[in-house]
Amino acid sequence: MIEATPRAALAAAGLLALAGCAAESEPPAPQLDEAAVLAASLPVAQSFQAELQAQLKAAIAAGGPKDGVSVCQQAAPAIAMAQSEASGAQVSRIAARHRNPAGGVPEELAEAYAALEAAPLKDGKPNRQIVQTGSGAQAKVHVLSAIPMQEQPCAVCHGTAIDAGLKAHIDSLYPGDLATGFSPGELRGALVVSWDAGRFLK
Numbered sequence: 001m002i003e004a005t006p007r008a009a010l011a012a013a014g015l016l017a018l019a020g021c022a023a024e025s026e027p028p029a030p031q032l033d034e035a036a037v038l039a040a041s042l043p044v045a046q047s048f049q050a051e052l053q054a055q056l057k058a059a060i061a062a063g064g065p066k067d068g069v070s071v072c073q074q075a076a077p078a079i080a081m082a083q084s085e086a087s088g089a090q091v092s093r094i095a096a097r098h099r100n101p102a103g104g105v106p107e108e109l110a111e112a113y114a115a116l117e118a119a120p121l122k123d124g125k126p127n128r129q130i131v132q133t134g135s136g137a138q139a140k141v142h143v144l145s146a147i148p149m150q151e152q153p154c155a156v157c158h159g160t161a162i163d164a165g166l167k168a169h170i171d172s173l174y175p176g177d178l179a180t181g182f183s184p185g186e187l188r189g190a191l192v193v194s195w196d197a198g199r200f201l202k
């Protein structure tokens with residue numbers, strides 16, 4: 001099963017403790033239905049990954065790695081936006097060692113990201129973490145799905161032995177690139193599917 005982040009677990013323990021001493025007449029605070037959050041998020045994450053990988057492989061096969069770079073640069077945000085519109089969630093990619101400087105790890109997700117870094121796979125599948133942020137109308141719930149590094153096709157652009165010409169092309173687009181030197185199995189990044197928490201309270 002999915003492990004709640006320590007923070008979520010603490011919050012849950014706190015709620016339980018409160019419930020224990022609350023007067024019986026008080027209704028219980030609404031709880032986040034984590035199973036429903038996951039059920040809604042996993043198809044969004046999976047179709048993002050499938051769509052991007054299909055476009056990436058097709059572009060590399062047709063035009064080589066430089067065309068693949070264009071796909072990652074342009075198709076990834078376009079797919080994320082289309083998925084967001086279709087699902088009502090916000091879809092994004094984050095990474096501690098990132099290529100796109102806009103894709104760093106927000107502080108509120110850092111603990112969950114570290115847990116994915118420690119164990120990118122769980123039972124052979126990408127590990128996942130659920131994080132709640134904000135409160136009231138601003139409350140959000142985020143599902144982070146690990147993106148493990150793979151040899152093919154990822155190593156061409158994120159591995160330890162990137163072609164010099166390709167690296168120069170990448171550096172011209174991303175001067176501060178941190179996303180190289182990964183080995184298969186390491187955490188390359190995380191896909192984040194974010195929702196208004198209100199729709200999952202029960």
Ligand code: HEC
Nearest residue numbers: 065068069072073093095098099100103153154157179189
């Ligand atoms: C053809 C080169 C290329 C290949 C192959 C490639 N990537 Fe990337 N990757 C990029 C580029 C370029 C970006 C920056 C995209 C952007 O501007 O958002 C990127 C960004 C990412 C990001 C977002 C975080 C960041 O670093 O900015 C993740 C996660 C990622 N790639 C994972 C992968 C994985 C996993 C694979 C293998 C399935 C892969 N990539 C294959 C070029 C590539």
